[in-house]
Amino acid sequence: MTQFKAACVIGYPAQHSRSPLIHGHWLHTYGLQGAYMRETVAAEDLPQFIASLRARGYVGANITVPHKEAVFQLVQKPDEIATALHAVNTIWFEDGVLCGSNSDGLGFLKSLDHQTPGWRDGCNAALVLGAGGAARGIVYALLQAGVQQVHVYNRTIEKAHALHMQFGTAVQAISAEQLPQAYAQVQLIVNTTSIGMDGTSSPPHHFEACAPTTVVNDIVYTPLHTPFLHAAQQHSLRVAYGLDMLLYQATIGFEKWFGVVPEVTDEVRNLILADLGQGK
Numbered sequence: 001m002t003q004f005k006a007a008c009v010i011g012y013p014a015q016h017s018r019s020p021l022i023h024g025h026w027l028h029t030y031g032l033q034g035a036y037m038r039e040t041v042a043a044e045d046l047p048q049f050i051a052s053l054r055a056r057g058y059v060g061a062n063i064t065v066p067h068k069e070a071v072f073q074l075v076q077k078p079d080e081i082a083t084a085l086h087a088v089n090t091i092w093f094e095d096g097v098l099c100g101s102n103s104d105g106l107g108f109l110k111s112l113d114h115q116t117p118g119w120r121d122g123c124n125a126a127l128v129l130g131a132g133g134a135a136r137g138i139v140y141a142l143l144q145a146g147v148q149q150v151h152v153y154n155r156t157i158e159k160a161h162a163l164h165m166q167f168g169t170a171v172q173a174i175s176a177e178q179l180p181q182a183y184a185q186v187q188l189i190v191n192t193t194s195i196g197m198d199g200t201s202s203p204p205h206h207f208e209a210c211a212p213t214t215v216v217n218d219i220v221y222t223p224l225h226t227p228f229l230h231a232a233q234q235h236s237l238r239v240a241y242g243l244d245m246l247l248y249q250a251t252i253g254f255e256k257w258f259g260v261v262p263e264v265t266d267e268v269r270n271l272i273l274a275d276l277g278q279g280k
């Protein structure tokens with residue numbers, strides 16, 4: 001009989017998180033003795049909560065909004081990705097030491113590998129729309145994956161400039177006027193803004209300028225079929241949906257806590273889609 005282990009998602013609020021559904025499904029699928037809980041923790045209670053994580057019976061946790069930066073300061077051993085981003089979304093213990101990482105970027109890359117295989121071939125330049133927390137992890141992951149030039153467009157251009165300052169000349173902030181040219185030049189376009197979550201709006205796009213082999217990804221997963229991806233499909237471009245990033249980033253924590261690399265199957269995809277009230 002395997003040892004019972006528990007993990008949780010820590011947020012404020014934590015109610016919206018789909019992580020309990022995902023990890024609960026995998027615990028059941030792999031017949032593991034374990035649980036995955038929600039923990040709503042206010043900022044003032046966070047240091048004490050993290051310090052008592054083991055005493056509360058947890059082997060680790062996911063960290064969600066708004067605690068990712070604060071928990072980075074609280075872990076004893078952040079890995080390279082967490083150190084680069086100054087934010088963690090996954091924590092676990094190694095020989096009693098609290099470690100932290102950020103699995104968004106790896107989840108993003110794995111999602112593209114699965115949905116649009118071959119996307120890395122000849123991908124020298126990418127366009128990232130948005131410059132929030134998710135964009136930071138994705139820009140870092142793209143540079144790690146060997147993409148040489150990342151153009152970042154954001155409503156608040158100062159935040160795109162901040163990414164340039166953090167990552168150097170490989171990352172350039174661009175204006176709305178430069179967008180058509182960027183659409184024509186890049187091999188990959190990623191929407192990381194929250195535009196599209198209302199099911200009707202879309203970030204600015206110029207898909208008519210794109211090369212026919214351009215890959216278009218929207219990390220928004222509710223709705224799954226965003227207006228942005230719909231417009232890309234109208235131009236016969238290859239598209240990748242946002243749900244797989246959520247699922248692949250979750251595999252990283254699951255392995256750390258429960259010792260099994262879970263498979264991202266249609267079963268787990270459909271479970272989340274049903275919970276979101278959507279069919280694929």
Ligand code: NAP
Pocket residue numbers: 104129130131132133134135154155156159192193194195197219220221242243245246247249
């Ligand atoms: P965030 O840090 O709050 O950043 C939000 C971004 O969206 C900023 O660039 C912001 O621009 C832009 N934005 C929001 N409303 C806008 C509007 N009306 N017009 C123009 N720009 C607007 O959020 P985040 O954590 O990066 O998350 C962004 C989105 O990604 C969310 O929808 C989230 O659900 C999704 N996400 C998905 C995954 C996944 O696994 N698939 C993972 C993480 C996040 P300003 O800087 O100008 O405000």
